[in-house]
Amino acid sequence: MIELLKQPWHWSLAGAIIGLTVPALLLLGNKKFGISSSLRHICAACLPANIPFFKYNWKKEIWNLFFVAGIVIGAFLAVNFLQNPNEVQVAEATRQALSEYGIQDYTRLMPSDLFNWDNLFTWKGFVFFIVGGFLVGFGTRYAGGCTSGHSIMGLATLQWPSLVATICFMVGGFVSTNLLMPLIFQWIK
Amino acid sequence: MRHTDAMCTNESELQHPWWHNFKYLAVGIVFGITFVKAEVISWFRIQEMFRLHSFHMYGVIGTAVVVGALSVWLIKHFKLRTLYGEPVRFEDKPFDKGVIYGGLIFGIGWAITGACPGPLFAQIGGGFSVVAVTLLSAIAGTWMYGALRERLPH
Numbered sequence: 001m002i003e004l005l006k007q008p009w010h011w012s013l014a015g016a017i018i019g020l021t022v023p024a025l026l027l028l029g030n031k032k033f034g035i036s037s038s039l040r041h042i043c044a045a046c047l048p049a050n051i052p053f054f055k056y057n058w059k060k061e062i063w064n065l066f067f068v069a070g071i072v073i074g075a076f077l078a079v080n081f082l083q084n085p086n087e088v089q090v091a092e093a094t095r096q097a098l099s100e101y102g103i104q105d106y107t108r109l110m111p112s113d114l115f116n117w118d119n120l121f122t123w124k125g126f127v128f129f130i131v132g133g134f135l136v137g138f139g140t141r142y143a144g145g146c147t148s149g150h151s152i153m154g155l156a157t158l159q160w161p162s163l164v165a166t167i168c169f170m171v172g173g174f175v176s177t178n179l180l181m182p183l184i185f186q187w188i189k
Numbered sequence: 190m191r192h193t194d195a196m197c198t199n200e201s202e203l204q205h206p207w208w209h210n211f212k213y214l215a216v217g218i219v220f221g222i223t224f225v226k227a228e229v230i231s232w233f234r235i236q237e238m239f240r241l242h243s244f245h246m247y248g249v250i251g252t253a254v255v256v257g258a259l260s261v262w263l264i265k266h267f268k269l270r271t272l273y274g275e276p277v278r279f280e281d282k283p284f285d286k287g288v289i290y291g292g293l294i295f296g297i298g299w300a301i302t303g304a305c306p307g308p309l310f311a312q313i314g315g316g317f318s319v320v321a322v323t324l325l326s327a328i329a330g331t332w333m334y335g336a337l338r339e340r341l342p343h
Contacts, residue, residue, distance in 0.1 A: 005226070011245050014227030015252020017219065023260035024216050026277050027269065031213065033257075035307040039331040053335035066210040068310045070217015071224065075314030078225035090233045091242035098236065109231040110303065110317050117319050125322075128301060133309075133323035135298025137330025140306060142291025142341065144282065147305040150292075151250060154282050156257030161284035165292045172296015177239035180297065 005082050008089070022156055031063055034149030036140035038068045079109075101185040123188040143168070203273055224311040232303025239300050285343040 025031040041058045042065075048054035087106040090098075095106075103111045119125040140146040143165050145154060151169065154162020224230045227249055237243035263269070264277050271277060299305055302323055304312055309327060312320040334341075 008228055009223070009226040011227065011248030012252050014223050014229065015249045016256050017223045018249065019253040019256025020260065021216060021220055022257035023264060025213070026261075026264060026271070028212050028216070028272055029209075030271050030275060030278055032280070035305070035310075036331075039306060039328050040335070042328050043332045043335060047332060049332075049336070051332075051335045051338075053338050054332075062207070063210045063213045066213040067217040067220075068307075070214040070219075071221035071307060071310040072314035073214070074218035074221020074223075075225045075230065075311035076221075076316075077218070078222040079315040082222070082226060084226075088228060088231055088233050091237050091240075093242045094233065094237045094240055097240065098233075106233070108317075109225070109228060109233070109315065110312060110320075111232055115232070115312075115317050115319055120319060120322060125319075129319065129322045130326045132298050132301035133326030134330040134333075135294050136302055136304070136306065136309070136323075137327030137332075138334045139291045139293070139295025139298055139330070141331045141334040142287045143295055144285075144288060144291070146295065146307070147250070147299075148307055150282070152253050152257055155254045156261050157279055157282075158258070159282040161282045161288050164284065165288045168289050168292025169296040169299065172293040172298075173235075173239045173300040174296075175293075176297040176300035177236060181300070184301075 002082070006084055008084055018152065019156070022153055025067075029063070032149070033153040034064075034145055035068060035071075036137075036146035036149060037061065038064045039137050040141060041065060101181075102189075127184055127188060139172075203275065220307075221311050221314060224308060225315055230304065230308035230311040230315060235300060235303040287341070287343045290342065 022033050025033050040054070041061050044054040044056060044058040088109060090106060098111075103113050105112045114124060114128055120129065136146075143150065145162070145165065147169065150159075150162040150165040155166065228234050229246070229249055234243070234246055238246035261279070265279075269277060295305075302309070302320075304320070304323070306327065309320060309324050313324065
């Protein structure tokens with residue numbers, strides 16, 4: 001059983017569990033599935049700075065922070081006790097494209113060539129941690145949700161603004177991967 | 190104003206002791222394990238998706254939407270109630286131009302970091318401690334949006 005759990009899970013199983021999060025949260029207490037809101041609650045709790053957008057009773061939304069804390073714990077458990085001993089199986093075409101950028105290490109879920117502390121104060125770190133993270137936080141709040149709030153919760157409840165949002169997420173990602181990424185790697189090499 | 194911000198407004202009148210929130214922690218744990226085991230938190234998988242080299246991520250998100258939609262339909266059809274006996278409420282997602290501008294900005298960041306907000310938390314738990322910097326920057330981005338909100342086109 002444990003051996004089976006250690007294999008990478010099929011997309012249909014993962015998709016089903018993620019999809020079931022929607023009714024689980026609704027039935028446990030009328031909570032709407034959404035993760036980027038947690039970033040707003042952290043702002044409201046730590047540094048509201050008299051900004052109207054952060055002046056609300058964040059304590060009423062504290063369930064959301066429990067939820068994301070659970071994500072951290074769950075990921076820790078999976079990586080430490082259910083880790084797949086093999087390399088990440090990535091499409092050959094992607095491997096080839098990434099090897100041009102010097103990304104060779106597939107032993108972990110993230111490329112250690114990029115995501116390590118040594119890169120923090122380099123241009124690589126600036127782009128992949130600071131700029132990337134900033135765009136994620138700014139963009140999700142501007143759009144009123146992220147992949148969970150719009151693409152899953154929003155689409156599951158047939159909200160057309162969420163369809164527009166999802167299309168924009170994908171367009172941004174395609175442009176970023178196929179047009180910006182080559183320029184970024186040329187620049188930081 | 191809060192309702193138009195598409196955030197989770199919990200207007201339930203019920204008051205619970207704080208430890209009732211542990212059930213959401215439990216849901217989060219299952220969710221986090223799934224994220225890691227399906228490699229959804231992998232930067233490589235996001236690259237594959239945006240290069241159209243693999244069906245994996247499309248399969249995960251597509252299945253999640255279908256299962257979520259079916260569940261919502263069942264809840265509405267059978268008028269299911271919450272654990273505390275309240276009717277389940279659904280709210281419409283409002284539209285403004287921010288959905289487009291913000292969506293594009295987030296998409297660019299998603300491909301760079303290999304993570305939407307959920308996976309950011311999972312990557313940290315999964316041992317990539319440097320992603321804590323990415324998360325702090327995402328919080329700064331959210332804060333900056335809040336500060337500039339009145340001056341941005343919506």
